[in-house]
Amino acid sequence: xxxxxxxxxxxxxxxxxxxxxxxxxxxxxxxxxxxxxxxxxxxxxxxxxxxxxxxxxxxxxxxxxxxxxxxxxxxxxxxxxxxxxxxxxxxxxxxxxxxxxxxxxxxxxxxxxxxxxxxxxxxxxxxxxxxxxxxxxxxxxxxxxxxxxxxxxxxxxxxxxxxxxxxxxxxxxxxxxxxxxxxxxxxxxxxxxxxxxxxxxxxxxxxxxxxxxxxxxxxxxxxxxxxxxxxxxxxxxxxxxxxxxxxxxxxxxxxxxxxxxxxxxxxxxxxxxxxxxxxxxxxxxxxxxxxxxxxxxxxxxxxxxxxxxxxxxxxxxxxxxxxxxxxxxxxxxxxxxxxxxxxxxxxxxxxxxxxxxxxxxxxxxxxxxxxxxxxxxxxxxxxxxxxxxxx
Amino acid sequence: xxxxxxxxxxxxxxxxxxxxxxxxxxxxxxxxxxxxxxxxxxxxxxxxxxxxxxxxxxxxxxxxxxxxxxxxxxxxxxxxxxxxxxxxxxxxxxxxxxxxxxxxxxxxxxxxxxxxxxxxxxxxxxxxxxxxxxxxxxxxxxxxxxxxxxxxxxxxxxxxxxxxxxxxxxxxxxxxxxxxxxxxxxxxxxxxxxxxxxxxxxxxxxxxxxxxxxxxxxxxxxxxxxxxxxxxxxxxxxxxxxxxxxx
Numbered sequence: 149x150x151x152x153x154x155x156x157x158x159x160x161x162x163x164x165x166x167x168x169x170x171x172x173x174x175x176x177x178x179x180x181x182x183x184x185x186x187x188x189x190x191x192x193x194x195x196x197x198x199x200x201x202x203x204x205x206x207x208x209x210x211x212x213x214x215x216x217x218x219x220x221x222x223x224x225x226x227x228x229x230x231x232x233x234x235x236x237x238x239x240x241x242x243x244x245x246x247x248x249x250x251x252x253x254x255x256x257x258x259x260x261x262x263x264x265x266x267x268x269x270x271x272x273x274x275x276x277x278x279x280x281x282x283x284x285x286x287x288x289x290x291x292x293x294x295x296x297x298x299x300x301x302x303x304x305x306x307x308x309x310x311x312x313x314x315x316x317x318x319x320x321x322x323x324x325x326x327x328x329x330x331x332x333x334x335x336x337x338x339x340x341x342x343x344x345x346x347x348x349x350x351x352x353x354x355x356x357x358x359x360x361x362x363x364x365x366x367x368x369x370x371x372x373x374x375x376x377x378x379x380x381x382x383x384x385x386x387x388x389x390x391x392x393x394x395x396x397x398x399x400x401x402x403x404x405x406x407x408x409x410x411x412x413x414x415x416x417x418x419x420x421x422x423x424x425x426x427x428x429x430x431x432x433x434x435x436x437x438x439x440x441x442x443x444x445x446x447x448x449x450x451x452x453x454x455x456x457x458x459x460x461x462x463x464x465x466x467x468x469x470x471x472x473x474x475x476x477x478x479x480x481x482x483x484x485x486x487x488x489x490x491x492x493x494x495x496x497x498x499x500x501x502x503x504x505x506x507x508x509x510x511x512x513x514x515x516x517x518x519x520x521x522x523x524x525x526x527x528x529x530x531x532x533x534x535x536x537x538x539x
Numbered sequence: 540x541x542x543x544x545x546x547x548x549x550x551x552x553x554x555x556x557x558x559x560x561x562x563x564x565x566x567x568x569x570x571x572x573x574x575x576x577x578x579x580x581x582x583x584x585x586x587x588x589x590x591x592x593x594x595x596x597x598x599x600x601x602x603x604x605x606x607x608x609x610x611x612x613x614x615x616x617x618x619x620x621x622x623x624x625x626x627x628x629x630x631x632x633x634x635x636x637x638x639x640x641x642x643x644x645x646x647x648x649x650x651x652x653x654x655x656x657x658x659x660x661x662x663x664x665x666x667x668x669x670x671x672x673x674x675x676x677x678x679x680x681x682x683x684x685x686x687x688x689x690x691x692x693x694x695x696x697x698x699x700x701x702x703x704x705x706x707x708x709x710x711x712x713x714x715x716x717x718x719x720x721x722x723x724x725x726x727x728x729x730x731x732x733x734x735x736x737x738x739x740x741x742x743x744x745x746x747x748x749x750x751x752x753x754x755x756x757x758x759x760x761x762x763x764x765x766x767x768x769x770x771x772x773x774x775x776x777x778x779x780x781x782x783x784x785x786x
Contacts, residue, residue, distance in 0.1 A: 431631075433627060436631060437627065437632070437633070439594060439620065440592055440620060441649065442620040442649040443644075443649060447648050447649070451644060456633075456634070
């Protein structure tokens with residue numbers, strides 16, 4: 149912030165040198181007095197003026213700028229060479245061995261395994277279609293114009309359609325048991341279903357934690373603290389290994405379902421704390437106004453408290469959604485093939501084993517696409533929710 | 540007097556832990572009567588008025604509103620809250636709903652009224668509080684005085700028999716006090732039963748049938764405005780009047 153100091157401490161007429169950032173505008177103004185200063189000249193002169201002013205204005209900043217440039221020079225060209233310029237995009241593993249850069253052919257060769265795991269190869273159009281349908285519906289559900297009652301019906305149809313596609317056994321589709329499912333469908337379904345189930349559950353837990361009934365309050369606090377106190381891995385283990393021991397003989401619950409239940413309960417406990425933060429932010433006067441108007445507990449909660457509380461906590465809730473989405477990769481420990489596990493399997497082929505890094509970069513990119521979409525969507529949702537309610 | 544009383548408090552007591560907030564408060568309000576409650580801060584005025592629709596629960600004594608005694612019975616509380624409208628110091632409008640939605644929410648959900656019907660009634664009340672053009676704005680876009688008038692209209696939409704005002708003008712900028720008091724005066728003229736905690740002594744003199752003075756959780760004296768202002772009985776009242784009238 150020292151850029152004004154020369155002018156400040158220089159009332160003496162012998163110091164007419166203007167600070168660097170004035171230079172640009174001084175040179176422009178005589179020639180183009182009538183046009184706004186950003187018309188011409190700016191592209192040529194402003195960047196230098198700006199850089200001088202902001203990047204090289206003190207010795208420390210100059211040093212930092214130079215250090216950053218050196219770092220970029222050291223990192224970016226080799227990265228670009230590996231990722232793009234020297235990469236091998238198709239062909240056999242021999243071609244890859246000769247190329248100096250990344251071997252993207254491994255993705256071309258293995259993408260079916262990464263995306264669909266051990267689903268029967270010739271039937272993989274079915275999980276593809278199911279995923280496409282699912283993602284399309286998720287996208288559509290985010291559009292405000294589609295927030296109509298028929299969306300629920302569309303979802304019911306979609307879920308039935310996905311079930312038919314994934315399991316088959318009807319309409320001439322061969323039956324595929326769900327222990328052969330893998331890859332993207334597992335990641336998408338586990339994460340979306342566990343989030344969709346955990347969200348309402350978390351609201352009930354958060355409300356229960358504030359309940360005036362001691363039994364409900366104690367149960368909710370106990371559940372939340374128990375779930376938050378253990379790693380997800382052990383919750384999944386318990387759901388997968390210990391839970392069947394409690395069931396009567398002959399009764400089995402599907403492995404996928406057990407993992408889903410474990411993920412749901414775990415996510416709900418974390419979400420409940422985020423929701424509770426929102427509940428606490430609602431002023432007491434809101435409750436009193438609702439009470440005074442004669443609204444009952446559920447009317448007050450659904451119409452007054454939650455609409456305000458949830459829009460406050462959109463950021464931490466979406467944070468939990470993103471975290472839950474990535475946590476699905478932990479189901480590998482109970483023997484389910486999510487996207488990341490399927491990618492790992494793809495790297496076990498001896499022919500392509502040297503190119504595991506490429507496979508993981510690709511799997512990471514897939515996760516990033518979904519997480520980044522959620523993040524961007526939440527920002528839009530936040531703006532929508534807070535449009536009129538800024539006090 | 541007791542036969543026609545719509546609000547009856549008998550020896551009402553309340554504690555916050557060890558703090559004695561209300562001491563044997565007895566008060567009876569007749570149908571159509573306008574009572575102004577005043578007193579120094581911490582005297583229990585707000586606590587008393589909030590006991591009438593059970594935003595606070597009293598611990599000893601009895602409160603009977605329109606023949607229904609207030610107890611822990613939720614049904615009784617709900618019945619009374621439908622008869623009693625309340626206006627708060629801080630307006631407490633619902634910021635996520637438009638003005639019109641603020642007005643229609645409770646009639647739709649509590650009284651089960653049809654949306655079109657109540658919207659018409661709500662617009663009528665908005666006209667009466669002189670802000671029909673703000674119906675589709677959100678509370679955050681209105682001035683304090685406008686918000687408080689919306690709050691009055693919101694309470695009126697429930698067709699209450701009694702209106703409670705808990706310092707309705709205390710949070711307002713001075714230039715907005717009058718527009719709210721005007722609406723309240725108008726309402727008083729229509730025969731509404733009103734209990735109003737306020738320091739607006741001009742309003743009290745003009746509108747009140749009786750004035751209740753509280754201090755330290757007790758009612759010190761009550762009487763007609765003429766008696767109260769011209770000839771206060773207790774030293775405590777004289778002191779209070781001296782403080783608020785001489786400035």
